[in-house]
Amino acid sequence: MRLGLVIDLDVCVGCHACAIACKQWNASGTIGPLSDYQPYGAEPSGVWFNRIRHYEMDEYPHNKTVNFPMSCNHCEDADCVTVCPTGASYKRAEDGIVLVDQDKCMGCNYCSWACPYGARELDRSSGTMKKCTLCVDRIYDEALAVEDRQPSCVLTCPAHARWFGDFDDPDSQVSRITRERGGFGLMPELGYNPTNQYLPPRRKPVIEVNSQPRSGLKESIKQFANKLVRR
């Protein structure tokens, strides 16, 4: 199995709900807490596994805002794992999930240097490296209903911009949608082979705004009456 996410950049509305859901679940999950520093102070900061950034593509009037959620890509060739000197970082053979063993990590930051995607953050309170677990403590939980055995972010997304599944299965939803919509991995030139795939914003025809002549009062009354009268 090669578990991962598909993120649809065409429909993500940039609401940060997935990041909040992630924080909520994982703060009390297997590698929690996700420490906050000065949460109510002047310089609020803290550990997050999922961050949403916002970009603008092209220039006015052809510009488009693209909201961009990012978390660990659970890369196939994850250098974060190879560089780790303690063996705390590892990639599971059975499903490809990349995890950090909190009991082994010495907090050297080296893995975060090796990650191109900024997916790893050091927790100052525990002194260990933390990152997205793909909700490994949810997706196999048989106490949950089958439809709930998905990462928190995927379940929460109000725009349905996130999908979870097995990329090794060519007929899985994630494989199909990636194929059909031309999904891509980020920064392929570095050769990490990220598992997570992003669906590009669709090319939409430009909507003409002022194409119809403005109708006068008489015309509007006529149209209104037309709607009322039964023929």
Place this chain on the structure above:
Amino acid sequence: MHPAFSVIFFTVASGAGFGLFSLLFIADTFKLGGGFSQDQLVAGGLVSLGLIVFGLLSSTFHLANPKNAWRAFSRFRTSWLSREGVFAVVFMPLALIYLASIMFDAPLWLRESTGLLAAILAWITVFSTGMIYACLKTIRQWNTPLVPANYLALGYSSGSLLLLLGAVMAGLDTTPYIAMSAFIVSIAAVLKAIYYFWIRDPGLSPTINTATGLTRAKVKLLDTGHTHGTFLTQEFGYQLARSQATLLKVLVFAIGFGLPGLMLVWVFNAQGGQTLAWVAAIAGLLGAAMERWLFFAEARHVVNLYHGAQRC
């Protein structure tokens, strides 16, 4: 990259220590300048081991969870950081046996073979230190074979200046030591110059377009999505003004290579002069420390693309 002083100190001190040890072994084998006495060799060896141990200890200060530091030896097969630790630890007993066999007049074969092995391991350890950085594909300024070459050249050049100081203090014929220092310092200077020239050109590096996959038009950052800084901005956000970097490069060359070179000429003419040799050794170490600071400060991690950089 954020320049962490513990790491700068570690790489400079241990590099100089390993360099000093290897060159001391050469000086002993060929009895350069008349040869050091037994006591002097042992003292020099202990200074080099002191630098190495001090450096290794200071490197643990940048760990957030040092109680697990012992585990760092466990991924020898994949991690250069692990390899560096293992090589340094294997080096230690060999170096100690070498020094002991000098002190207790052990048979020559034992002295020479342990010395040679330790010198080779010293070379491999410094190479591994360089590879810790050079193997990262995420930082263009580091991902080049010039990095381990620079680490080795600078370690050996500061080691050679320390050895020259020892030779002056011991009252040996300084000419061979001056020649050795001059040779190594100029190699280090040339390699560093090539490095600075090389990293000026971004070449085929990732851009904000490949980072976001939005390659069909210009992309710019609207909002990073965080209120204040994050771990990522603290660790990778550091940016050095170009004018400042240029100034520091001039200083690296003036203090790290120029001044020691001048002192070498002076020591040669005066046939001695402890103060001059001290100045050379300290300037060499100071230059190496500045070079190391700049090495971190100039490195731009690709994660900066997600924070708005157009190219890294």
